[in-house]
Amino acid sequence: MNAAPDLTLWGVGTSRTIRPHWAMHELGLSYKVRPIGPRTGETKTAEYTKLNPRQKIPLLQDGDFCIGESAAIVAYLSRTYSTPERSLIPETxxxxxxxxxxxxxxxxxxxxxxxxxxxxxxxxxxxxxxxxxxxxxxxxxxxxxxxxxxxxxxxxxxxxxxxxxxxxxxxxxxxxxxxxxxxxxxxxxxxxxxxxxxxxxxQAYQRAVAANVPVAPITPVTTKV
Ligand SMILES: N[C@@H](CCC(=O)N[C@@H](CS)C(=O)NCC(=O)O)C(=O)O
The missing domain is CATH 1.20.1050.10 (Glutathione S-transferase Yfyf (Class Pi); Chain A, domain 2)
Structure with missing residues (x-):
């Protein structure tokens, strides 16, 4: 039997970040959340920039694989983790x-x-x-x-x-x-x-809405991104 995937999602608080949260809830996947927010400076840290040189959220880590761009993450999850019982992607x-x-x-x-x-x-x-x-x-x-x-x-x-x-x-x-x-x-x-x-x-939508809420109020920093 395959080991459970080791999934970590970076990013909360935006219309883009909710997409991968939601896809993972639809697919019944367990994942860790790193609740960094937009325009907080948290996308600019050395740790994060190493993972995502584009310095944007969301970002998914699947083991040693990283993927950014919300729609690409959702497509990756759909392709990789759909099952006959729970599928987010058409077959033909x-x-x-x-x-x-x-x-x-x-x-x-x-x-x-x-x-x-x-x-x-x-x-x-x-x-x-x-x-x-x-x-x-x-x-x-x-x-x-x-x-x-x-x-x-x-x-x-x-x-x-x-x-x-x-x-x-x-x-x-x-x-x-x-x-x-x-x-x-x-x-x-x-x-x-x-x-x-x-x-x-x-239910998956409602869970994603809850998961996408920032832990602390987002304090914006004024930079072009
Ligand atoms: N096309 C990207 C857009 C991602 C994006 O622009 N994210 C913004 C927040 S909505 C961001 O991370 N900006 C950098 C920052 O806030 O530090 C996607 O869909 O993932």
Whole structure:
């Protein structure tokens, strides 16, 4: 029998860090948490920089293997630790390709070019570092809503999850973006509300929310990252 995996997850407190916490709870994995936060200086220590020269959270250590980038960590966990009973990844080649398409779409269009742009330029977020830019924030919110139309079309047939009957890690990525949009007051499409409510009832989601809470309030340091 294989030894239990030796998993340590670095990072709490953000829409990105919750993703690997959630994937591990979905997969029933035990793991240790190093609850370092964003913009605290904790990603800049020598110990952490050795593990992750990009100095970002989240980061997963699986034995002597390290992987960063929240979506990549979730994909790695899905591929490595899915079982026939608990799987976060579709089986057939074409469904796998469609899953990849959703994952890249969510990370590129909903996260990086929309919500994260809002985060960088909102006065109540990182505007003090990257510049407060209300017009950019408004445009990014509008772009998010346009791009979410693709999700709306997919959900229109009444499917339970983004890819149909199977909950996959694409749902983890999408839900974190929907939660983020709601927190930022960006309207989400009507059929995303019941989808979100359904997913938020999952025990693994609730456990991940609890695991993602910083141990101490995050005291930000003002640096460009
Ligand atoms: N694309 C990366 C983004 C990670 C990222 O930007 N993390 C930020 C916090 S949200 C970070 O660690 N910044 C460095 C710091 O706060 O010290 C991912 O999805 O993992």
């Amino acid at each position: 080649q074409r469904e796998f390709a469609a899953w990849l398409e959703w994952c890249f779409f969510i990370v590129a269009e909903l996260d990086s070019t929309s919500l994260y742009v809002m985060r960088r330029h909102r006065a109540d977020a990182l505007g003090h570092i990257y510049g407060v830019a209300p017009e950019v924030v408004a445009q990014a919110g509008e772009y998010f809503r346009q791009q979410l139309r693709h999700v709306e079309v997919a959900l229109a047939d009444g499917r339970t999850f983004l890819m149909g009957d199977q909950f996959t890690s694409a749902d983890i990525l999408l839900t974190t973006c929907l939660d983020w949009a709601v927190a930022y007051g960006v309207g989400i499409c009507d059929n995303a509300h019941p989808y979100l409510e359904r997913i938020q009832k999952r």
